[in-house]
Every structure is written in structure tokens, then in C-alpha cells.
Amino acid sequence: MSQQGVTPQSEDFARWYTDVVQKADLADYSPVRGCMIIKPYGYELWEGVKAGLDRRFKATGHQNAYFPLFIPESFLKREAEHVEGFSPELAVVTIGGGKELEEPLVVRPTSETIIGWAFQKWIQSHRDLPLLINQWANVVRWELRTRLFLRTMEFLWQEGHTAHATHEEAEAETLQMLGVYEDFAVNDAAIPVIPGRKSDQERFAGAVFSYSIEAMMRDRKALQAGTSHDLGQNFARAFDIRYTDENNELQYCWTTSWGLSTRMVGAIVMTHGDDKGLRLPPRLAPIQxxxxxxxxxxxxxxxxxxxxxxxxxxxxxxxxxxxxxxxxxxxxxxxxxxxxxxxxxxxxxxxxxxxxxxxxxxxxxxxxxxxxxxxxxxxxxxxxxxxxxDDIQASLLRQATEFRDQHLHEVRSYAELVEVVDDEWALAWFCGGAACEAKIKDETQATSRCFPLKQPHPGESGPCVVCGQPAREMAYFAKAY
RNA sequence: CGGGGUGUGGCGCAGUUGGCUAGCGCGCUGCGUUUGGGACGCAGAGGCCCGCGGUUCAAGUCCGCGCACCCCGACCA
CATH class of the missing domain: 3.40.50.800 (Anticodon-binding domain)
Structure with missing residues (x-):
């Protein structure tokens, strides 16, 4: 009789997700493979996310601007690690107005390069700093395996880009914005998140350090729900973003970038949803x-x-x-x-x-x-x-937090890690080395999610769970979206 | 890109060893009765059976070639 329900989570979580996204009218498939149509109800939810973040961005002194969709291909190539990271997933326009273009235009996968170019024009003196800019935009990454909201070829997001006089300021900005994401996730979306630093392997292409907030979905998989990057002087050098300091000497700027996407909608769905469908936090619900x-x-x-x-x-x-x-x-x-x-x-x-x-x-x-x-x-x-x-908002956060904490386990041996990571999250001493990370990934499909900023045993150290070498930090490991 | 699967009203499916006017459930339209946890009756609308080419008196059904989509393995917010 009741064919109108959704597939129960326990039966098939992936189907539950696609059922609920479509039946609750959040989104629909598009005629273009890998892209999605965000329907009014889903878009209103996104508008709630936007409003919550935008308010916080303004409160921390940022201004919105808009940069072009098309980026000269040569821009991408100026930062070596950046091109290497993004070239496999670029959409490139080679014909315009019926004629072959002299220089192909890349459809932005992210805007560090074109914003770097603009920053170089805008910044001359230390009096121009810090420069704190955000843009709300769509970006395109050529993905093969896509899922509504979680990974689509085109998605909506905000990307903040800032320039500072010192590395200390840039670091502070990077962590401040990670804190803004955490505050939004916890207080508006009722999603408990773990803020932390990414391993070198998981770092953004072109960043010195990447940070993220990591959330646990109801299937116990991890979802990176927002990222913040300390770009050092990498893009400043590539785009010649320089300023004259108090001593009239030319210095390279220190830049940051940080982003949160429509993926957050997927995070809300998969954090709170149950067998009957969605459960939306009151602060963000289009209909309360x-x-x-x-x-x-x-x-x-x-x-x-x-x-x-x-x-x-x-x-x-x-x-x-x-x-x-x-x-x-x-x-x-x-x-x-x-x-x-x-x-x-x-x-x-x-x-x-x-x-x-x-x-x-x-x-x-x-x-x-x-x-x-x-x-x-x-x-x-x-x-x-x-x-x-208010009570429902608090109750959803409490339920999600309890669920997450039940499925977090500190492990002391590799064998233990392998077992835990099959279905839950493991917290382990980790040296951060590429070989160690690769071994875990090959053998378990899990990756390091982050070194949590709040270390469970601050000041202590322990043997890396893979190689046994002394490690100064613990990291979370889990299968991830 | 390698392995498996599916293409039939909007959605989900059935369609026998080839055979007559291609069915079923949900949804949709109209009218009436209903309404405190997924209502019911009656009357309707809606199909180039993925495409192309073959075999045959006859193809949704058999054969060939395409195309599309889905699921599983290498990269990613």
C-alpha cells in the first residue's frame, strides 16, 4: 500500500539518500550527466546556509565581490602544484563565437588564480592590507562519479580569499574562518564537527596547510563539510601580489582561501535524516x-x-x-x-x-x-x-553528537585500526607520512580525515600506528565521501 | 577507463515457445462521497515499446550494430 515512503536507511543507505533528496523535492537530475537541478525547497535550504554564513562573514569584516567564470588557461599553470591538482578535472572552452580562441578559457574550478591576479592590481601598500574578500559563485570540476549535492560537476559555494602582511595574520585568518564554519555547522545546522588539519596527502593543491571540519554521517562515513587554507606565499609569488611595508621595502603577501559548498545540504540530510525522511534543524528549515x-x-x-x-x-x-x-x-x-x-x-x-x-x-x-x-x-x-x-534544534545536535561519539574509537595498533575503520572512525597516533597513509588507504579504503586541533593527549607523543616512528599528533581515520 | 546490469505512458514494473486492440500499480484530469496517522467510487487522458539495420506472413519479443543510463573497482568540496 505505502509505496510513497523512502528506502529505509538500514536497508540501503545510498538509496535512502537519493530517494529522500528527490522525494523531498530538494533536487532533481539534469539532462547533463553529473549536474543537478536544485529545486525550490532545496534551494531555500541552501539560502538558509548562505544567510547564516554571510552574516558571519560580514561580522568578521569580509566583503562580497564577484569574479569571472572564465579564467585564462595560463593562470592555472602559474602555480605548479595547483595545476597538477586541478588539470584532470577542468572544463576548458576552446571555441567562442564560432572561432577557435587564441588562449583557451578554463571554467573556474576555484578562483585563487584570477583573484590573485586582481589582488596584485589592488594591493600596493601595507595600508591596503588585510584585504578580506568573499564570493558566492558556481564552480565546475569534471567528476566521473557524481551524487546529488555531495559531488556534482557544477556546484554552488562561497570562496573567501584574503591577503595579509604577515604569516601570523594569515594563519589567524585561516583558523578564524575554520571557527566560523564550525560555529555555523554546530549552531545553525546542528552538525557536530571536528575541526582539524589535513595531512599533506589530503592538502589543497597549492596550500601550505589545509584545515577542514569533518562530520560523521548516519552511515558512519566522514564528510568534509568545509575547508580553510593557509596558502603561504605560494599564490602571492605566482601572481606577484606584493606590498610596500613600513620601511618602504617590497614584501610578498600571505594569502588564505576558504570554502563551503552545497555539499553542506547533503551533510544536513545525512546527519539528521531517519527512515521516514528528512529531519531539518529549525534554524535552517525552509518551513519551520x-x-x-x-x-x-x-x-x-x-x-x-x-x-x-x-x-x-x-x-x-x-x-x-x-x-x-x-x-x-x-x-x-x-x-x-x-x-x-x-x-x-x-x-x-x-x-x-x-x-x-x-x-x-x-x-x-x-x-x-x-x-x-x-x-x-x-x-x-x-x-x-x-x-x-529551540528544543528540537538542541535535540538534533545532541542526537547527532551522541551518535558520533559512539562511533569514535581511539586505537593503539594497526590491527585495531583496520577493524574499527571498516565501519567507524579511528583515532590514532600518526606520523603523517605518505607511505603510511597510502598503506592504510590501500588496505582499508579509509583515509586520514584530520589531525584534530583539540588533541586528546596534548603534549604527549606516541608511535605512529603504521610505521611505529614517534608521532606528535593523533589523527582521525575513516571512509569518506 | 576495466567487470556486471537495464532501456516499454510522468514514476515503478509485467508482457509466455514471436500472433490479434500492449497491460498492471502509483501518479494525473473531472464529478461525487470522504478527512484526528498514507481514503473510496465512477468516468477519462496519456505509448514512434531507446535508435538504426536485418530475419519473418507476422517483432516489444529473435539476430547484428549503435546510443543512453545504473551498479562495482583507480582521482576529488
């Missing part, structure tokens, strides 16, 4: 409260709709995002399931009994079944709903 009217007869309809309108207006005026589901041809039961699948945090039901009793029924999405349902007075509903939404 859905109101479902219930009535039998035309006589009941009038009073019920009056109450529905009164309640929904009051909630809207309180600044909440409210939707009234007045679809006449569908039963309430269908609507309950439909909105649960779409992840709306709180449902208000209003029927004849509620009209008579001056109550409404409230059902919270984070607690399944009858336990999540309660009848409350219409008087003071705005406050009740506000408090509940």
Missing part, C-alpha cells in the same frame, strides 16, 4: 511549522479554517516560517507523512476538537510517534512553539 487543518463537513470547515488562519498569522507575525497545508484532496494522514518526509520540525494540527477546546495538537519531528505529540492551549502558542523549536 506546518499547519494541517482537519475537518469532516462543511459546517466544521469554517470554524477550523478560522482557527488555522488566526494561529498561522500569529506565528508568522512572530517571525516564524509557517506553511498552511490546505490541499483539499488529501487526507490528514497523508499530509502528516508527507511533511515528516520533508523534514518540517514542527506540525500543528487543528481540528473540530481543538476549536471546541481552544487547543492545537503539536507533533515534533525529532521524536517519532505519539511521544512527540501533545495538545496545548492556543493561548500563548507563539511562546510554546518558539521554545519547542
Amino acid at each position: 511549522v506546518v499547519v494541517v487543518p482537519i475537518y469532516r463537513t462543511a459546517e466544521e470547515q469554517g470554524p477550523v479554517m478560522d482557527a488555522v488562519n488566526r494561529v498561522s498569522t500569529a506565528l508568522r507575525e512572530a517571525g516564524l516560517r509557517v506553511h498552511v497545508d490546505a490541499r483539499a484532496n488529501l487526507s490528514p494522514g497523508f499530509k502528516f507523512n508527507d511533511w515528516e518526509m520533508r523534514g518540517v520540525p514542527l506540525r500543528v494540527e487543528i481540528g473540530p476538537k481543538d476549536v471546541a477546546n481552544h487547543t492545537v495538537a503539536l507533533a515534533r519531528r525529532d521524536i517519532a510517534g505519539r511521544e512527540g505529540k501533545q495538545f496545548v492551549p492556543q493561548a500563548g502558542l507563539v511562546e510554546t512553539v518558539r521554545a519547542l523549536l
